[in-house]
Amino acid sequence: MSLLEIEDLAVTFGGRTAAVRGVSLGVEPGETHCLVGESGCGKSVTALAVMGLLAPGAARRATRLRFAGNDLLTLSDRGMARLRGNTMSMIFQEPVTSLNPAFTVGSQMAEVMTRHKRVSRSAALERAVELMGRVGITAPELRLGQFPHQLSGGLRQRVMIAMALMCDPQLLVADEPTTALDVTVQAQILRLLASLKRDFGLAILLITHDLGIVARVADRVSVMYAGEVVERAATADLFAAPQHPYTRGLLSCVPVPGKVQRDRPLGSIPGVVPTIAPGFAGCAFRSRCAHAEATCAHEISRRSAGAGHDYLCRLAPRESALQPA
Amino acid sequence: MNAAIEVAKLRREFVLRAGLFEARRRVIAVDDVSFTVPVGSVLGIVGESGCGKSTLARLILGLLAPTAGSATVAGKRLSDLDRKARARLIQPVFQDPFASLNPRRRIRDIVALPLVAQGTFARADVARRVARVLERVGLSSEMAERMPAELSGGQRQRVAIARALVLEPRIVICDEPTSALDVSVQAQILNLLGDLRRDLNLTYIFISHNLAVVEHLASEVAVMYLGRIVERRETDALFREPRHPYTQALLASVLTPEPGRGVPDVGLGDALPDPANIPAGCRFHPRCRIAVAQCRSVPPTPVVADGGGMVECHLA
Numbered sequence: 001m002s003l004l005e006i007e008d009l010a011v012t013f014g015g016r017t018a019a020v021r022g023v024s025l026g027v028e029p030g031e032t033h034c035l036v037g038e039s040g041c042g043k044s045v046t047a048l049a050v051m052g053l054l055a056p057g058a059a060r061r062a063t064r065l066r067f068a069g070n071d072l073l074t075l076s077d078r079g080m081a082r083l084r085g086n087t088m089s090m091i092f093q094e095p096v097t098s099l100n101p102a103f104t105v106g107s108q109m110a111e112v113m114t115r116h117k118r119v120s121r122s123a124a125l126e127r128a129v130e131l132m133g134r135v136g137i138t139a140p141e142l143r144l145g146q147f148p149h150q151l152s153g154g155l156r157q158r159v160m161i162a163m164a165l166m167c168d169p170q171l172l173v174a175d176e177p178t179t180a181l182d183v184t185v186q187a188q189i190l191r192l193l194a195s196l197k198r199d200f201g202l203a204i205l206l207i208t209h210d211l212g213i214v215a216r217v218a219d220r221v222s223v224m225y226a227g228e229v230v231e232r233a234a235t236a237d238l239f240a241a242p243q244h245p246y247t248r249g250l251l252s253c254v255p256v257p258g259k260v261q262r263d264r265p266l267g268s269i270p271g272v273v274p275t276i277a278p279g280f281a282g283c284a285f286r287s288r289c290a291h292a293e294a295t296c297a298h299e300i301s302r303r304s305a306g307a308g309h310d311y312l313c314r315l316a317p318r319e320s321a322l323q324p325a
Numbered sequence: 326m327n328a329a330i331e332v333a334k335l336r337r338e339f340v341l342r343a344g345l346f347e348a349r350r351r352v353i354a355v356d357d358v359s360f361t362v363p364v365g366s367v368l369g370i371v372g373e374s375g376c377g378k379s380t381l382a383r384l385i386l387g388l389l390a391p392t393a394g395s396a397t398v399a400g401k402r403l404s405d406l407d408r409k410a411r412a413r414l415i416q417p418v419f420q421d422p423f424a425s426l427n428p429r430r431r432i433r434d435i436v437a438l439p440l441v442a443q444g445t446f447a448r449a450d451v452a453r454r455v456a457r458v459l460e461r462v463g464l465s466s467e468m469a470e471r472m473p474a475e476l477s478g479g480q481r482q483r484v485a486i487a488r489a490l491v492l493e494p495r496i497v498i499c500d501e502p503t504s505a506l507d508v509s510v511q512a513q514i515l516n517l518l519g520d521l522r523r524d525l526n527l528t529y530i531f532i533s534h535n536l537a538v539v540e541h542l543a544s545e546v547a548v549m550y551l552g553r554i555v556e557r558r559e560t561d562a563l564f565r566e567p568r569h570p571y572t573q574a575l576l577a578s579v580l581t582p583e584p585g586r587g588v589p590d591v592g593l594g595d596a597l598p599d600p601a602n603i604p605a606g607c608r609f610h611p612r613c614r615i616a617v618a619q620c621r622s623v624p625p626t627p628v629v630a631d632g633g634g635m636v637e638c639h640l641a
Contacts, residue, residue, distance in 0.1 A: 038507045039478065152597060153374065182373045182534045183578040190580075190588040209507045212580035216588045239584045253512040255537040256581045258564050265519070266541055268512035272477045 002026035003203050004050065004171055007064035011042070011049050011227075014057055018278045019045040021227035027171065030201040032193075034218035034235075036208055036250070040273040042227040043207045047173050050205075051090050052080040068170055086116040089164035093176035095156035099148040105159055106144030112166040124166070131162040135192055154185035161192065168200070175207045190217055212254045215239055220308075223247045226276050226284035233309035241319055243303075243311040246285050283313065291315060329496055329528035330362040330385060334394035337380055341601060350601045354380040356552035357394070362545075364495075367522065367529040369539030369560070371575060372549035375600050378532045381549070382500045385530065387411050398496060409443055416489035420501035422481030426473040432459075433469040436487045443492070454491055462487045462517060479510035483517070490521065500532045515541050536572075537579040540564055545634070548572045551598050551608045556641075558634035568630060568641040570613050607639065615640055 004027040011020040020042045027033045035043045049060050052072065065072040068087060072080070084090070092098045100108055109131075110124035119127075125144060132140035135158045148156055157177060164172055174193065178186035194217055196202045208214060214221055214235065221238045223231040223246065231244040242248045252267025260266070271288045283300050286292040295314055302310045305317040337355040342348075354377040362368045370378050383389040385396050387403035395402060398415050406414070416439075419425045426435055433455055440451045459469055462483040473481055482502060489497055499518065503511040519542055522529060533539050539546055540560060547557040548571060556569040567573045577591045592614045604611055610620040619639050627635040 038509050154597070183536075183580075184373055184574065184591055184593055187578045187580070187588055187591050188593075191590065194588060209509075210580070211508070211582045215582040215584040216580050216586060218584075235584045239582060250509060251582055253508045254582050255512075255541060257537050257540055257576060257579055260537075260540045262541060262560075265516040266512040268516060269509045270513070272479065272510075 003029045003068055004205065005064055005066045006046075006050065007062060009046065009049060009060070009062040009065065011045050011054065012059050012278055015059075016277060018276045018280065019058075019227055020049065021276065021280075023222075023224070023227070023229050025222050025229065025232065027203050027205055029170065029203050030197060031219045032197055032204040032206055032217055034206045034208060034214045034221045035224055036211060036214050036221060037224035038209055038250075038269075038273050040226075040275075041224040043224050044175050045227075046224070047090065047175055047205065047207055051084060051088065051173060052077070053084075053090075082116070085112050085164070085169075086167045087169050088171040088173065089167070089169045090173040090175065091157070091160045091164050091177050093179050095153065095160045095180070096148070098160060099156060101148055104145055104147055105151070109144075109159070109163045109166060112163055116167050127166060128162065131165050132159070135162045135165075136188065137162070153181055154188070157181060157185075157189055158192070161189070161196075165196070165200075165202075169202070171203045171205065172196075173205045173207075176209070177206075178213070179208075179210075186213075193217065210254065211250050223250070226273055228284065228312060230285065230313070231309075231311035233305070237306060237309045241305060241309075241317075243305045243309075243315070243317055244285075244313050245289050245291055245315070247311075249288075327364045328361045328397075329364045329366075329399060330360075330368075330530065331397045332361070332381075332385065332394070333359050333396075335359065335381070335384060335391050335396055336393040337377075337384055337389060338392045352601045353552050353603065354600060355384060355391075358552075358554055359394075360547060360554065360557060362528055362530065364528055365522070365526050366544040367531055367542050369543030369546040370530060370532045370549060371534065371536050371539055371546060373534055373598070375551075375598060376549040377552040377600070378549050379500055382417070382498050382530065382532055386415060386417055386498055412439055412442070412494070413492050414494055415496040415498065416492065416494045418482075418485050418489050418497060418499045418502045420504050422478060422485050422505065423473075425485055426481055428473050430472075431469070432464070432471055432473070432476070432484055435473070435484060436469075436491055439488060439492045455487075458487045458491045461490070461521070477510075478506050479513055482506060482510075482514055486514075486517065486521070490525070493525075494527075496528045496530075498530045498532075501534065502531075503538060504533065504535075511538070518542060535579065536564075536575045548575065551600055551603055553608065553637065554635075555609065555638065556630075556634070556636045558630055558636070559632045562631055562634065568636045569609075569638050570615055570640075571609050574612075609638075 007024045009023040012018050037043050048054050109128040110121050113124040129140045137158050178189050218235045221235055222229045225246045231247045249269040282297040286296040300312050302312055304310050335358045339352045341350050341352050372378050384391055437451050437455045440446045464483050503514050531542050543560050546560050546563045547554045550571050556572045567576050574591045574593050577589050593612045606622045607620040607625050610616040625637050625639045627637045630636045
């Protein structure tokens with residue numbers, strides 16, 4: 001049984017916008033599952049729906065939403081609060097806005113643990129120091145007394161990760177954890193997440209818009225577009241034979257050093273992700289797709305491209321990997 | 326060679342006080358930087374946060390005065406020009422299109438502002454120029470009536486580019502113009518900047534923390550570390566054979582979509598650079614994999630590399 005099971009999840013805002021439309025995915029213990037897509041695809045809303053953190057006015061429904069034996073659909077707010085930061089934690093893109101500027105790093109980290117576990121503040125601070133060392137923060141005792149503004153962006157994100165690990169979670173939901181960071185720091189943070197997965201068996205639901213990151217850290221991938229999972233596969237299969245035109249488009253956008261031809265344009269996807277109203281029919285990507293035709297406006301059924309690899313498009317499976325543009 | 330930008334021994338210091346009772350510290354943000362950018366070419370400047378690349382951009386734009394050295398643009402010292410003349414010559418595009426557009430103005434008015442500020446354009450002329458530049462960057466006339474909040478990140482960055490180009494400047498300084506955008510939108514913006522440069526014979530300085538992003542546009546790439554340019558080479562040569570260990574680490578940090586390769590250890594360690602506390606000898610040595618005794622005591626001098634470039638390393 002998966003650690004996290006999502007079946008047919010839908011989220012609407014005020015009955016006008018369908019942000020998530022029938023998302024199904026499972027995250028196994030110790031697995032890194034990537035949700036990939038552009039801004040506005042519903043990746044973050046999916047994560048927030050799992051964490052029970054949707055804004056008021058959002059409606060969530062699903063046929064199944066289970067985490068480690070808990071039915072999240074029927075769990076009370078207090079029940080959710082007991083899980084969050086405890087067995088499931090979340091880190092966000094912008095560590096500046098997710099840390100409280102008025103409290104020291106130490107007090108924020110200790111609070112996570114004293115709230116969920118029967119431990120003293122000093123024991124919690126001890127754990128904080130241990131975890132800060134684990135995530136590569138030098139001089140952790142000194143950092144405990146510092147305020148978030150005294151730390152660099154990379155350090156803040158490490159503090160966020162250490163804080164998320166305080167109660168030894170089974171699942172970490174990471175929403176674009178490296179987008180605001182330098183590429184050098186990004187590599188360090190992603191290495192850290194990979195080692196946490198290896199050493200603690202941590203399952204990670206990683207949200208990103210960058211297929212370069214997906215290739216390097218994911219075990220399985222769900223590609224989201226306009227609220228739907230349009231393709232899902234094991235990482236190696238997705239990159240060996242990407243099927244959905246959106247996946248192929250995203251892949252062509254990643255600049256690869258040494259393979260760029262300066263006299264030719266970079267691969268890109270024209271236009272932006274549309275806002276989808278409830279009741280929308282057909283393929284949501286058709287307005288930006290080079291292969292679109294009249295049948296794309298009707299219901300599309302999922303096609304299989306091999307074991308554990310399916311996609312939502314009328315086109316027949318292709319074997320070839322994408323040739324770099 | 327016709328130089329659009331000439332920077333000679335440029336230096337800028339800041340005096341910082343971390344707290345009320347702490348000693349003043351001197352930060353050298355840009356340290357003895359020299360280069361020339363020919364008309365119609367693109368210089369990519371790459372480095373991590375705090376390396377001085379944005380300070381360098383502000384010096385070239387004339388928004389900051391240098392402590393020493395000079396920056397000349399199209400043969401003129403920026404300090405000799407008034408603001409209006411400077412605006413006709415050189416324009417910036419900044420990283421965050423959410424912060425750089427006035428949220429209370431319509432797109433049409435945001436793009437028109439540089440023309441209106443000149444005070445010499447008739448109203449009909451302003452409207453015509455705004456419509457033309459919006460079309461050129463791929464925004465419909467219907468967009469012109471909207472407010473920034475109604476636009477996506479990519480559309481906002483197109484507005485920022487339109488505003489930079491409406492006075493028909495010859496030089497555009499792009500400071501991380503795609504860092505806040507999705508990769509798919511980043512590609513659109515990079516392609517647009519490339520087309521505009523070709524069609525209008527513009528000169529760019531293009532700043533990024535990601536080497537992969539500058540490759541497509543830049544004719545030459547300068548790598549900055551703690552205020553100094555440590556390597557400057559013709560783009561193809563730099564990507565084919567990076568010579569400075571820092572350039573090599575930056576290149577290794579680029580995550581290409583190749584599954585199974587994992588995330589590389591770029592070998593930079595945790596000793597993050599502090600511009601207020603620049604190490605003796607080679608300033609990169611605490612993070613350098615191949616540093617030897619000489620690197621800890623003797624600052625390297627730039628050596629000429631292929632094709633007129635330079636590299637500043639004892640071991641390169």
